[in-house]
Amino acid sequence: MKKLMVLFVVMAMVLPMALTGCGGTTTAPEEAQAPAGNPEGDTIVIGVFEPMTGDAAQGGQLTVEGIELAHELYGEVNGKEIELKVVDNKSDQAEATTAVARLIDKEKANVIVGSYGSSYSMAAGETLKNQGVPAIGCSPTNPLVTKDNDYYFRGCFIDPFQGTVLANYAIDDKNFKKAALLVNKGNAYSVGLANYFKKAFEAKGGEIVAEQQYQKGDQDYTAQLNTIKQANPDVIILPGEYAEMALGVDQARKMGLEVPFFGGDTVDVDKFLDYGDLVEGVTISSHFDPAQPELTDETAKFMEAFEAKYPDRTPGAFHALGYDAYLLAVDAIERAGSADSDKIRDALAETNGFEGATGVITLDENGDATKPAVIREVKDSEFKYVATVQPE
Amino acid sequence: MGRGKLFCLYDIGLGDEKMTINFFMENLANGVSLGSLYALIAIGYTMVYGILRLINFAHGDLLMVAAYAVFFMIAAMVPWWIAAILAVVITAIVGVLIEKAAYRPLRNSPRISVLISAIGVSFLIENLGLVVFSGVPRAVYRPEIFDKSVSMGGITTSSLTFYIIGATVILLLALVYLLNKTKTGMAMRALAISFDTASLMAINVNRIVSFTFAIGSSLAAFGGIMWALKYPQINPLMGVFPGLKCFVAAVLGGIGNVTGAVIGGFILGIVEIMAIAIFPSLAGYRDAFAFIILILILLFKPTGIMGEKMTEKV
Known part of the structure; x- marks a missing residue:
């Protein structure tokens, strides 16, 4: 009898855990409204949060290679130097939220790029919205990433x-x-x-x-x-x-x-x-194949720079998407003529016919790119x- | 009683119309294949516990060390079988060093201190692996003889399954022989009863403990190599869940009993595969099955299937 009771208690403890799953839900911490970015700073900070370790590390690392390549080619905007700050979100939703909070609070990022993996982008979305810092996803393809979030954009198609x-x-x-x-x-x-x-x-x-x-x-x-x-x-x-x-x-x-x-x-x-x-x-x-038709001049530039930097490798979709997300950020800062996060956001929303490495990018009312797939x-x-x- | 509860899962499933004999046999083959891997790793776990009364939480991480050792040697063009032998030796040395550095200084401390030290070592190896090898999963080269599929009576499975079962049986027999028929084995069993008495009988305690770790770590290395052959990708955290599950298998079989560990491993593998085959919607919770088994075993038969009540070592 006593054993049955124990069994019952154990089941009562285990089942809810099993039913809700082990993935865990993440809620963005409630942060106090603080002025975002550093519009007065000498440099522009582009924050990057990507999975550098964990399950999704490979995709994250490729994306960051693409972003760094773009940064080497386009290191300046509006006469100011661009600083790149990369934070690892460890392929974890809770870490993604922390990573973005760190980019905003500590690194004073004007605009954020990331992340590979829709789960991590979605986890960070709330913080970005609350803090009013725009973000450009390189490859999160789940529609919910940009839905009801005026501060999230992406340079890729959706699922x-x-x-x-x-x-x-x-x-x-x-x-x-x-x-x-x-x-x-x-x-x-x-x-x-x-x-x-x-x-x-x-x-x-x-x-x-x-x-x-x-x-x-x-x-x-x-x-x-x-x-x-x-x-x-x-x-x-x-x-x-x-x-x-x-x-x-x-x-x-x-x-x-x-x-x-x-x-x-x-x-x-x-x-x-x-x-x-x-x-x-x-x-x-x-998203991208070097052999696909309808590519742009930027594609050639990207391919050339990539081959110069990594002679033994072929560029992949995540390289190109990382490269494009960075370029979209720089383009928006240039058109905004300011490092103010809200002005950058508005400029991003108006992105039209931008020539990136993966093709011509126009962002729709959700902030998603309409692009062909290969x-x-x-x-x-x-x-x-x-x-x-x-x-x- | 605990066993009765587990087996009723099968009875429900057998009534299901999808559960044809062939489907059942294929799943059984897959379960045995996975179970043999658990068994192989659980032997080492349980042996170290049986002799030293220490749950070596770093055991799972030694799998990873062995797998990476093989990976890098093969990348350096070492033939795979030489790489495998060297990896076992390297892992044995790492195991002995861990004992010297983290467990030996605590030998006379309360047992909980050693346990915490073991958890510390486990985290140390995992994070060291993340820093040194990076978190990216890597593809593992698989020699051709392990890369075939074998068909028998309508069931198709990987040839590797037979090698793993063979290795498990051979290592089990060798271990039983070592423990029961050799002088070193006698010394190990003497240590299991009392360190002090054993040292009074002119047994070199440090040497025997090191030897125990060397054997336990070699077994972990075998498990790690087999694991990487079966699931041909490695990452620094690959040993965490196999380690935990094989711990469950060892407890299920009766911790400290090597034959029990093999039985526990097979039961765990078969239950896991069958449960998912019968209740596909529970596939997301496969790891939970192992731990539910652990809880039930601890509640209803803490000594496990083969285990005997042992008097506490003083």
């Missing part, structure tokens, strides 16, 4: 578009009718992209035959893949980090599941290609350009 691009490519070009989803349940990007894919895929007459989940940090997907195998899909959609994609593909192949894998832009990093034969044939939607496929351990998809 409803990316999901549609993948779904159209699967149905129209590949003639796939049945898709399975393997989703990171605790990740806003992953859940969002999967849902938009599902919506677009079903609208075109496709069928989702299995929906499976995993959690951040999981390495074994065999149970989920086994259920997917049972449902016999034509394609598996795994919107996750590149390492998760590699593990998923490997485990599927080992259990004799030979269907193609589709993923999103998070897989577009050169480290993914280190997995070699394992990831051959993986197809992704992304489809890339891993062939001979390299990303190969497949197609460009225009926004509707």
